[in-house]
Amino acid sequence: MRPIVTLTTDFGSSDSFVGAVKGVLLSRCPDVQIVDISHDVPPRSIRVGALRLASAARYFPKRTVHLCVVDPGVGGERRPIAISAGGHFFVGPDNGVLALAALGRKRWRAVELANPRYRLSPVSQTFHARDIFAPAAALLACGGSMEDLGPDLRNPARIRWPRPRRSNGRLLGTVVDVDHFGNVVTNVSRRDLEGRDVERVEVGSVSITSLSTSYDPSRRLVAILSSDDCLEIAAPLGDAAAMLDVRVGSPVEVWFARHRVLSDAASNGVDG
Amino acid sequence: MRPIVTLTTDFGSSDSFVGAVKGVLLSRCPDVQIVDISHDVPPRSIRVGALRLASAARYFPKRTVHLCVVDPGVGGERRPIAISAGGHFFVGPDNGVLALAALGRKRWRAVELANPRYRLSPVSQTFHARDIFAPAAALLACGGSMEDLGPDLRNPARIRWPRPRRSNGRLLGTVVDVDHFGNVVTNVSRRDLEGRDVERVEVGSVSITSLSTSYDPSRRLVAILSSDDCLEIAAPLGDAAAMLDVRVGSPVEVWFARHRVLSDAASNGVDG
Amino acid sequence: MRPIVTLTTDFGSSDSFVGAVKGVLLSRCPDVQIVDISHDVPPRSIRVGALRLASAARYFPKRTVHLCVVDPGVGGERRPIAISAGGHFFVGPDNGVLALAALGRKRWRAVELANPRYRLSPVSQTFHARDIFAPAAALLACGGSMEDLGPDLRNPARIRWPRPRRSNGRLLGTVVDVDHFGNVVTNVSRRDLEGRDVERVEVGSVSITSLSTSYDPSRRLVAILSSDDCLEIAAPLGDAAAMLDVRVGSPVEVWFARHRVLSDAASNGVDG
Numbered sequence: 001m002r003p004i005v006t007l008t009t010d011f012g013s014s015d016s017f018v019g020a021v022k023g024v025l026l027s028r029c030p031d032v033q034i035v036d037i038s039h040d041v042p043p044r045s046i047r048v049g050a051l052r053l054a055s056a057a058r059y060f061p062k063r064t065v066h067l068c069v070v071d072p073g074v075g076g077e078r079r080p081i082a083i084s085a086g087g088h089f090f091v092g093p094d095n096g097v098l099a100l101a102a103l104g105r106k107r108w109r110a111v112e113l114a115n116p117r118y119r120l121s122p123v124s125q126t127f128h129a130r131d132i133f134a135p136a137a138a139l140l141a142c143g144g145s146m147e148d149l150g151p152d153l154r155n156p157a158r159i160r161w162p163r164p165r166r167s168n169g170r171l172l173g174t175v176v177d178v179d180h181f182g183n184v185v186t187n188v189s190r191r192d193l194e195g196r197d198v199e200r201v202e203v204g205s206v207s208i209t210s211l212s213t214s215y216d217p218s219r220r221l222v223a224i225l226s227s228d229d230c231l232e233i234a235a236p237l238g239d240a241a242a243m244l245d246v247r248v249g250s251p252v253e254v255w256f257a258r259h260r261v262l263s264d265a266a267s268n269g270v271d272g
Numbered sequence: 273m274r275p276i277v278t279l280t281t282d283f284g285s286s287d288s289f290v291g292a293v294k295g296v297l298l299s300r301c302p303d304v305q306i307v308d309i310s311h312d313v314p315p316r317s318i319r320v321g322a323l324r325l326a327s328a329a330r331y332f333p334k335r336t337v338h339l340c341v342v343d344p345g346v347g348g349e350r351r352p353i354a355i356s357a358g359g360h361f362f363v364g365p366d367n368g369v370l371a372l373a374a375l376g377r378k379r380w381r382a383v384e385l386a387n388p389r390y391r392l393s394p395v396s397q398t399f400h401a402r403d404i405f406a407p408a409a410a411l412l413a414c415g416g417s418m419e420d421l422g423p424d425l426r427n428p429a430r431i432r433w434p435r436p437r438r439s440n441g442r443l444l445g446t447v448v449d450v451d452h453f454g455n456v457v458t459n460v461s462r463r464d465l466e467g468r469d470v471e472r473v474e475v476g477s478v479s480i481t482s483l484s485t486s487y488d489p490s491r492r493l494v495a496i497l498s499s500d501d502c503l504e505i506a507a508p509l510g511d512a513a514a515m516l517d518v519r520v521g522s523p524v525e526v527w528f529a530r531h532r533v534l535s536d537a538a539s540n541g542v543d544g
Numbered sequence: 545m546r547p548i549v550t551l552t553t554d555f556g557s558s559d560s561f562v563g564a565v566k567g568v569l570l571s572r573c574p575d576v577q578i579v580d581i582s583h584d585v586p587p588r589s590i591r592v593g594a595l596r597l598a599s600a601a602r603y604f605p606k607r608t609v610h611l612c613v614v615d616p617g618v619g620g621e622r623r624p625i626a627i628s629a630g631g632h633f634f635v636g637p638d639n640g641v642l643a644l645a646a647l648g649r650k651r652w653r654a655v656e657l658a659n660p661r662y663r664l665s666p667v668s669q670t671f672h673a674r675d676i677f678a679p680a681a682a683l684l685a686c687g688g689s690m691e692d693l694g695p696d697l698r699n700p701a702r703i704r705w706p707r708p709r710r711s712n713g714r715l716l717g718t719v720v721d722v723d724h725f726g727n728v729v730t731n732v733s734r735r736d737l738e739g740r741d742v743e744r745v746e747v748g749s750v751s752i753t754s755l756s757t758s759y760d761p762s763r764r765l766v767a768i769l770s771s772d773d774c775l776e777i778a779a780p781l782g783d784a785a786a787m788l789d790v791r792v793g794s795p796v797e798v799w800f801a802r803h804r805v806l807s808d809a810a811s812n813g814v815d816g
Binding site for chain 3: 011012013014015016017018019020022023024026027030031034036043044072073074075076124125126127130131
């Protein structure tokens with residue numbers, strides 16, 4: 001099997017940054033298969049970068065190396081690191097961008113990328129993806145070991161992730177993402193809803209009764225479990241975020257039926 | 273030769289959808305070469321997706337698997353399918369998005385993707401590209417057979433494609449695409465023009481005399497045969513669609529010379 | 545090692561142009577590894593295409609073939625060419641887009657792509673990337689020789705690149721690029737600054753004292769050496785080009801200290 005390196009960055013696609021990183025990877029690990037996850041993380045958004053990486057990485061085979069660079073502090077004091085977890089490797093800045101994908105598991109190991117042998121020389125002040133992260137990812141992809149990269153690191157950075165709160169029989173959640181289709185993704189997970197009957201979801205100034213099981217085109221808005229098992233509000237034929245005028249950080253309320261009853265699909269509907 | 277899977281979707285490049293699909297492909301067919309055709313099909317535009325796929329697919333080698341997902345009905349009743357035609361494989365929803373590329377030939381075979389063995393488990397309600405289409409594409413790429421995927425399907429969905437009409441010595445066509453450069457692509461094909469002399473092309477409020485053979489920078493607008501052998505209106509130094517204020521669906525008229533004469537290149541010019 | 549072909553174009557990502565080129569490459573050199581550098585060069589901007597290619601290409605291994613197509617004169621009189629230089633190959637139109645990457649070295653060799661065997665048949669009027677450049681790149685990637693492609697060419701096109709001028713103890717430079725983050729890249733190189741103390745950089749209506757060594761988030765604006773060793777003005781937490789209201793072509797002045805002194809890091813600051 002050929003070694004795989006995935007790329008998740010906020011570099012955009014109009015400059016030569018991504019190209020230079022790929023050149024370094026191929027120069028140092030000629031057999032590598034490079035896979036773009038996304039280069040359109042909003043500039044400097046560690047939270048979105050962490051989310052994109054975590055969402056895609058788990059579908060890749062073992063031994064994949066995930067290079068993820070959203071690095072507002074490049075050249076400053078944050079450390080460059082690699083983490084191994086769950087049979088995958090993660091390489092990037094120690095600012096939390098790797099945390100959702102790599103540190104959610106019980107066992108992980110982190111090292112600081114300190115070995116000058118696995119850096120370009122000289123290292124630029126502004127482009128560590130090319131000069132530090134890509135050489136480290138190439139080493140791991142081609143079978144090198146974490147030890148070669150540098151000393152162990154005890155406390156890699158984590159990020160705060162909002163959790164929904166329970167209050168008076170309802171769940172108070174938050175919009176955490178809006179996707180390309182305008183679908184509104186919340187921090188309410190499948191587990192938060194298990195064993196309970198959703199009576200309605202309130203978001204923007206709209207109330208949506210019960211959960212749907214498809215992007216039913218006969219409905220203007222649906223509440224549904226997303227492909228990452230989170231509560232999502234979607235407009236089957238449009239842009240839900242625009243229709244609801246919500247964005248990341250907007251509140252979402254989930255109301256449960258007081259007495260557990262079988263949901264009545266025929267009564268599904270949108271009011272508001 | 274390594275197996276090839278191409279991707280054509282409306283997923284955009286800012287989310288992790290494309291990355292997750294690539295992860296599934298590589299997990300199930302480790303040697304696969306993944307090739308992005310486009311992820312910027314306008315959201316839910318089956319017609320544009322069908323056009324992009326048909327235009328690019330024919331340049332790929334035999335045995336290429338084309339995964340094409342523009343799927344507004346995901347989770348609803350439309351079936352997931354695979355089609356083999358002309359030595360290529362096509363995988364996607366049965367909504368017409370595969371039709372232009374796969375069903376234009378005399379011989380094709382379609383199957384429904386019904387075998388749970390070639391699906392992720394569980395299958396999500398909203399992301400069949402990852403959970404159903406990618407596993408099926410991986411199977412075909414790695415040498416699996418259509419039979420393995422499910423039962424034959426007799427009538428895969430087709431899409432209506434507008435054809436130009438003849439009327440009083442002229443051809444009444446339609447704009448079917450506007451490309452990245454603002455070039456205006458019509459549904460008038462090379463075959464529609466064969467053996468006839470184009471006197472002028474009328475589009476927007478402009479009349480363009482005769483056909484050009486290059487994007488001649490000395491002309492403001494040219495009518496030319498596109499790389500897909502369709503009549504195209506281009507502004508060699510600008511954006512023709514913006515200059516003409518036309519869009520998909522706008523009318524185009526082609527007027528032919530009454531008596532066949534040799535075209536006089538020196539008289540080429542734009543009026544309007 | 546698998547052969548590598550990189551792609552740098554102004555084709556955008558919404559059409560099927562890039563897909564068709566990839567199909568031709570894979571049909572003619574099945575083992576090729578295709579690497580996207582960028583398809584978002586501004587339409588017809590030869591200068592930006594040349595810059596992107598030069599910036600990324602040097603990080604790729606020897607024998608890489610760089611296909612670079614920004615081709616406003618497609619179908620006209622500009623010749624299709626290939627250049628070998630520094631162990632790399634460059635394929636594209638002879639309009640200067642290959643010049644910065646390929647012709648800066650002492651030794652290079654250029655040929656015209658004249659051999660019909662390494663073209664699709666027929667060649668379209670508007671898409672030479674697919675019909676002429678991709679087949680030539682595939683030949684070189686799979687071990688073919690420059691001789692096979694056509695006769696030698698003595699004077700491939702070059703492009704003018706602005707150089708900074710010295711005047712009264714200061715350096716008068718120009719903005720040559722604005723990147724995805726809004727960082728402002730100038731034509732003042734590391735070499736232009738060597739052995740001298742930068743007192744201040746004037747750009748827009750702002751004066752920035754001395755050079756920084758990182759995107760220090762405590763500063764509103766920094767002057768720093770870019771990853772390509774050029775003077776760059778960056779806003780560590782924002783978009784410098786927008787803040788300064790500058791664009792490509794805007795002037796930049798670098799003032800040097802009259803007497804060489806050790807720079808005083810504590811006095812760094814932004815006025816203006």
